[in-house]
Amino acid sequence: MRYRLYYWPGIQGRGEFIRLALEYAGADYVDVLRLSRGHSLPEKFTPFALPYLVAGKLVISQTANILQYLGPRLRLAPKGVAGRLWAHQLQLTMADWLTEVHDTHHPIGAGLYYEKQQAEARRRAADFLRARLPKYLDYFEGLLRRFAGGYLLGRTLTYPDLSLFQMVAGLRYAFPQAMARLRGEYPCIDALHHQVSVHPRLASYFSSKRRIPFNRQGIFRHYPKLDGLRNKSKKT
């Protein structure tokens, strides 16, 4: 099966969570909009937003939904119903987290320039770094510790592990100071991040042109003014 991924060609964004699963599994896929700007979609099922994946006759949208579909097919999902519902729950929690990351630079409106909402962005980013970031990191660190196999679902890597890697990679790019201050507090997450980064197929992907660099059009953005201000210890 050749999968066709549709996503904005200039950013990692939400599409990257899908690319990582496809690249890790060595799947056959085309990143359609990076190859040609013109594209057509089946008319009946029009998703609300990118990304979407075309798999044969199926058109699937919403990142977590796509990963839920791909997971078993790429051998990146647990086998039982309980495990699959749980993996999907983890993915949806990261989707919420990602939206909060996005809103640190766009707290007023996604359609307005950052420069038009910079003051609000500083407040929102400070609140995110103080109250939300540790909450999410604590949660995933706690799961890794409890399942104690190196991965979120135990001893085998599943697609939410790749997404957690991407969250950490993006957060380190966007908030280097805040993340540096937390370094060492989340050893299980750090180990998972490292483990994924050195996987042979992914390491080759990361050094290829297929991996779009982080940039200021994406969801993870580095604005020094939003990084590390008023970030207290995670214990407070």
Place this chain on the structure above:
Amino acid sequence: MRYRLYYWPGIQGRGEFIRLALEYAGADYVDVLRLSRGHSLPEKFTPFALPYLVAGKLVISQTANILQYLGPRLRLAPKGVAGRLWAHQLQLTMADWLTEVHDTHHPIGAGLYYEKQQAEARRRAADFLRARLPKYLDYFEGLLRRFAGGYLLGRTLTYPDLSLFQMVAGLRYAFPQAMARLRGEYPCIDALHHQVSVHPRLASYFSSKRRIPFNRQGIFRHYPKLDGLRNKSKKT
């Protein structure tokens, strides 16, 4: 099967999307936290946030995930894979929409009082009403028109229809002026909302004490200052 729903007892919130499916289907369920404050959870699978549903040995969290699980069991989901992925996509799109509704009154941080972010809330709500609300309504109206059977997936009601009903009900409560101005522009959505509201089991639920009234602790909140300001026609 007796389902056990765990959600904040004082608000409709995200739990209401699940309650509506359970009530519509006449399912056997307990709204656990409304009956007793003390509760215990299986330790291994701890969800990040409420709501979650306990179904036998399963603990399922994230509203859309719960509905995806309940859908086929309550006869509220389409039968094929394509239809189920599509229904889930619709539900996840409404989850995004709901988060945007929440952020109209909490654009800076969910943990801060509304009064501490009122100026930002006015900007965000205005942007939401101008740019986002019509985009979502246009999308769902377009689908209803295209499938032309009265429901989002055609002639049979599925769980996303109940959620779309709830979005409209909540928006009419929170933004009565803005929604009144749009009245008549979304005839298919209005018809669906009406259809759901008069369903015998739901009508009886709505007039019971089990239906928590909308209020200012929930996700849909009515603050007159956030309603209808600078809301332009959906065509602009």
